[in-house]
Amino acid sequence: MKWSVATPPPLIERDLRIDLFRGLSLWWIFIDHIPESYLNHFTPKNFGFSDAAEILVFLSGLASGIVYGDIARRSGLAVACLRIFRRSFEIYAAYVVTLVFLLGEVSYLAAYQTSMLDHANLAIMLEKPADTLFQALLLRYSPVNLDPLLLMVTLHFALLAILPAVMRAWPLALTGSIALYLLSHKFDWYMDAYPTGQIYFNPLNWQLLFVIGICWGASRGRWQSAILRSETLAASSVVYLVFSLLITLGWQVHSIEAYVPGWLSRLIYPVDKSNLDILRLMHFMALALLCWRFLPSNLDILRARALRPLVQCGEYALVIYCVGVLLSFAGHAVLNLGWNSLVSQTLVTLAGLVIMSAIATLLAAMNRAALPVHPRPL
Secondary structure, eight states: OOOOOOOOOOOSSOOHHHHHHHHHHHHHHHHHTOTTOGGGGGSGGGSSSOOHHHHHHHHHHHHHHHHHHHHHHHHOHHHHHHHHHHHHHHHHHHHHHHHHHHHHHHHHHHTTOTHHHHHTTOHHHHHSHHHHHHHHHTTOOOOTTOHHHHHHHHHHHHHHHHHHHHHHHHHHHHHHHHHHHHHHHHHTOOOBOSSSSBOSSOHHHHHHHHHHHHHHHHOOSHHHHHHHHOHHHHHHHHHHHHHHHHHHHHTTOHHHHTTSOHHHHHHHOSOOTTTTOHHHHHHHHHHHHHHHHHSOTTOGGGGOGGGHHHHHHHHTHHHHHHHHHHHHHHHHHHHHTTOOSHHHHHHHHHHHHHHHHHHHHHHHHHHGGGOOSSOOOO
């Protein structure tokens, strides 16, 4: 029996849900990257097992499945793979350029706050610039906060092998992805980092979430409707999200923790982010199912003026992520100067979000005449 991605109907317009949630994830990541800001107590990581990183990775896979799946059907896999390689190299170049800018920014800030170099994991680059830069080009070294982008570079280059497998037999491709995830956990497989340790976002595990997104985006068929309409899956998702919320709140509020059996806490803690713990994966999939079930793509609210900054940030996710990394270090430095009040934390955080939104608005205005139908892969 030949498994293949069924030919879906052509997309008439962009799925703004992808841009909206990708924009939200970028805002949340920026806020989380400023450790002094009280606002990072209100991001998703505080209310469940997963956080904004899962949103970004899954939606990148989803957008890739939509974009490159349609290209493969219209023009062939060779053309799609050429487009994938070009986009992968763009993300790779963005990673390197952001690394250079970050080194310049942190080096300047270190003249006033020497701890900034260690905080950013850039001291090694000043000690061994040639070796460290070479390892960065090999994707074995990453400063703090650039880890998600390093993961996306790796996954997009891997897409050159993933997409043909998905287009020819997506169930087998997904099965292989699950097998790699399970074996990686069982045998503790990982990719070495420079100078020691391992790459924080282990691609051998995070690839599963990316591949799930690709499979969902590359095919729009009845099996998806069956999943979204399943009352059993929806109810199970709600129960699991409530369970995750209580456990997560229990780690922060001792009065709630008292109601959680000790054996249960010991069984599930810690919920490993680096290797995409199964509890994190299940939590995100439950969230994604409910969001796609109850937020159809044709809702008018998705085009509301109030949501436009978020949607535009998601549309230009690669640029905005890189800008957010640079702004988060600047915000961290400002708050470390002693202006660390609730007012200053609020102003610094809002200033960063406004700058990110303004850049996205500018990019949208520059590209309005050639607005693509599909969301960008990243």
